[in-house]
Each structure stands twice: as C-alpha cells, then as structure tokens.
Amino acid sequence: MAVTEAGCDLTYCRMRGIVAVLAAFIKERKMGLNDFIQKLVSTPHICQHVEVNSLLKIDENQNEEVENNQHPESPMCLNSQSSLAEDTQIKPCDFDYLRIIGKGSFGKVLLARHKESTQYYAVKVLQKKIILKKKEQKHIMAERSVLMKNIKHPFLVGLHYSFQTNDKLYFVLDYVNGGELFYHLQRERVFLEPRARFYAAEIASALGYLHSLHIVYRDLKPENILLDSQGHIVLTDFGLCKEGLEPSGTTTTFCGTPEYLAPEVLQKQAYDRTVDWWCLGSVLYEMLYGLPPFYSRNTAEMYNNILHKAPVLKPNVSNAGRELLEGLLQKDRTKRLGVKDDFLG
Numbered sequence: 001m002a003v004t005e006a007g008c009d010l011t012y013c014r015m016r017g018i019v020a021v022l023a024a025f026i027k028e029r030k031m032g033l034n035d036f037i038q039k040l041v042s043t044p045h046i047c048q049h050v051e052v053n054s055l056l057k058i059d060e061n062q063n064e065e066v067e068n069n070q071h072p073e074s075p076m077c078l079n080s081q082s083s084l085a086e087d088t089q090i091k092p093c094d095f096d097y098l099r100i101i102g103k104g105s106f107g108k109v110l111l112a113r114h115k116e117s118t119q120y121y122a123v124k125v126l127q128k129k130i131i132l133k134k135k136e137q138k139h140i141m142a143e144r145s146v147l148m149k150n151i152k153h154p155f156l157v158g159l160h161y162s163f164q165t166n167d168k169l170y171f172v173l174d175y176v177n178g179g180e181l182f183y184h185l186q187r188e189r190v191f192l193e194p195r196a197r198f199y200a201a202e203i204a205s206a207l208g209y210l211h212s213l214h215i216v217y218r219d220l221k222p223e224n225i226l227l228d229s230q231g232h233i234v235l236t237d238f239g240l241c242k243e244g245l246e247p248s249g250t251t252t253t254f255c256g257t258p259e260y261l262a263p264e265v266l267q268k269q270a271y272d273r274t275v276d277w278w279c280l281g282s283v284l285y286e287m288l289y290g291l292p293p294f295y296s297r298n299t300a301e302m303y304n305n306i307l308h309k310a311p312v313l314k315p316n317v318s319n320a321g322r323e324l325l326e327g328l329l330q331k332d333r334t335k336r337l338g339v340k341d342d343f344l345g
Contacts, residue, residue, distance in 0.1 A: 090161045092170065095123060106130050106140070107168070111175060121160060124171040131169075139239040140169070146215060146238040147171065155206035157226070157236040176234045178227030181287075185222055189290050193321055196287035199225075200280065200324075202233045207276045208343020214249075216242045216272075220279035221257050222286065245273060247342070258299060259292040263307050263331045277338035281328025288317050293329060307331070 095112040102109035107126040114121065131137050147159035161172040181199065185191070191199070203225065210217055219240040226234045240255050250270035256262075262278035264271040285293040293312075294305035311329050313322045327337030 120175045122173045122175045126169040143238040176226040181225035182222035
C-alpha cells in the first residue's frame with residue numbers, strides 16, 4: 001500500500017512538473033506572438049502586405065467571437081459601448097462611490113459622483129452570476145430595455161448610462177433623494193386626502209405615459225415609488241414591465257406583489273393594462289387608510305378577500321375619493337376605471 005501511495009505521489013509530481021513546463025512554454029509563445037503582432041502593426045508598409053493583413057483580421061475576428069460568446073446561455077452580454085451619451089466610454093472608475101442607498105436580490109444601488117461632471121447619480125450594480133443562477137436575466141433585460149427607450153417623463157426615473165464589466169452590469173440612474181413612499185407611509189401611517197390625491201395623480205400620469213408606449217408596469221407598490229427633493233413622485237424598478245402590449249392586448253404571466261395583485265392575475269386569467277389601475281387603487285387606499293385594501297397576515301385569506309370581498313371604505317374620505325377607489329378596485333377588469341380611454345378616461 002505504501003509503495004502504491006509513493007508511486008501516486010511520484011506520478012502526481014511529474015504531472016505537475018509537465019503542466020508547469022507546458023504552461024510556461026505556451027505563455028512564452030503567446031508573448032512572442034503578441035510582440036510579433038505589435039511589431040507588424042507598428043510598421044505600416046508591412047501591414048499593407050496581403051498575407052499580413054489577412055493574419056491581423058483573423059486576430060480581430062477571434063476577439064469579436066470571445067466577446068459575443070460571453071455567457072452564451074443568456075442575453076447578458078450587453079454592448080460594451082451601450083452608454084446613452086454618444087461617443088463616450090463610461091467605466092466604473094469614472095465615478096466616486098459614496099455610500100450604499102439600496103440593496104436587492106442581484107446587487108446594490110450606490111450613490112455615486114461622476115468625477116468629471118461632479119453630477120450625483122444612483123448607480124445600480126448587478127451581479128451577472130447571481131442573475132444567471134436565479135434565471136432572472138429576462139427581468140433584468142426587460143428593465144434595461146424599458147430604461148433604454150430614453151424615457152423622458154418627470155415621474156419616471158431616467159437612465160443616463162448603461163455599461164458592463166466581465167461580472168457586473170451597471171445602470172447609472174437619476175439620483176432621487178426623497179426616499180421611498182413606503183418609508184414616509186410607515187412613518188406617518190396615513191396621508192391626508194389632498195396629499196394622497198396629489199401622489200395618485202402623478203402616479204397615474206406616469207402609468208398613462210408607459211401605457212402610451214405599450215408598456216404595462218405590473219409592480220406598482222410604495223417601495224417602487226420614490227419622492228424627489230421637491231416632493232414629486234418618481235417610479236423606479238422596471239423589472240416586471242411587459243413591453244409591446246397594445247391597448248387591446250393581454251398577457252398571462254403571473255407576477256407582482258401579493259398585497260397588490262389584481263383578481264384576474266390571481267385567477268391566472270388573461271389580463272391587460274388595467275392591472276396597473278387596480279394597483280393604483282390599492283396604493284391610494286393604503287395612503288388613505290394605512291393598509292392595502294384586502295390585507296391579511298394570512299395570505300390565503302388575503303387572496304380570498306381580493307377575489308370576493310368589497311373594499312371597506314370608511315367615511316374619513318370624500319365622496320369623490322370613495323368613487324375613485326371603487327372605480328379602480330373594480331374586480332371585473334372590463335368595468336374598471338381606465339378600461340376605455342386609459343389615463344385620459
């Protein structure tokens with residue numbers, strides 16, 4: 001037994017030695033080839049030769065293949081020059097990262113200052129490995145696709161740059177410094193009706209604009225609504241957006257946040273852009289009454305309430321406010337407020 005072990009150790013050592021020699025040889029040859037190519041490139045009249053030109057083009061093509069085949073199992077390889085500012089190469093080192101302002105399943109959001117312009121941004125840094133592991137590349141790419149439309153709306157967060165490294169994706173977004181609506185609601189418990197009405201009107205404007213671009217938001221909740229320095233709302237996080245949905249179009253993907261799910265989504269029926277108006281009703285109700293309209297700690301009971309119970313509308317809200325809530329929280333989507341003319345209705 002001892003002889004066998006010694007033999008194994010000897011074989012292992014020899015193999016390691018051979019591998020080390022081969023690695024050094026390959027490295028040396030590779031360096032030699034690089035030096036050779038550098039000399040060719042720096043000698044213009046030699047580069048004009050047909051065979052030399054052909055060799056250099058082969059090298060370029062191989063580099064392109066390596067870039068294009070990165071993570072072939074997913075569409076995570078974005079164009080490295082995908083910055084929205086034309087002719088600008090933006091890199092992680094172009095920013096000073098000041099502090100973490102948010103954390104999520106796939107990464108974090110950092111407050112950053114662009115070194116050259118001194119502008120402040122919220123930089124969303126996502127780990128490709130985690131996105132691929134959780135098979136969430138579809139949602140991340142949906143968010144990027146919506147942001148890349150270069151949306152210009154005062155109540156939607158704007159994307160300034162999008163770029164990547166080998167292991168991370170970067171979205172450089174507007175820095176919205178007033179905190180989440182969720183935070184303010186938790187602290188104050190309820191809002192007075194004029195304030196809730198103000199926020200609801202701005203949210204409705206943002207949703208109507210997205211709908212005009214054939215985008216359904218699908219995940220409206222206080223955590224995804226930010227307040228800016230002047231007290232206006234800004235919608236963020238477009239990961240669950242559905243693009244390309246025409247006014248009369250429907251989809252069936254089950255997604256959203258339990259407290260705000262529309263009945264048709266819960267029943268796994270086809271649904272349309274009116275799911276966003278249901279969610280607006282739920283958020284408005286929460287702003288006025290302190291909890292979502294059908295909330296229960298027991299999820300099964302909450303789902304039953306969404307499907308079968310009418311929302312309890314207490315008298316501390318005006319008649320107009322109660323009518324609005326009834327219209328938005330209409331269980332039949334074909335009768336829901338917004339079904340006919342959307343935001344204009």
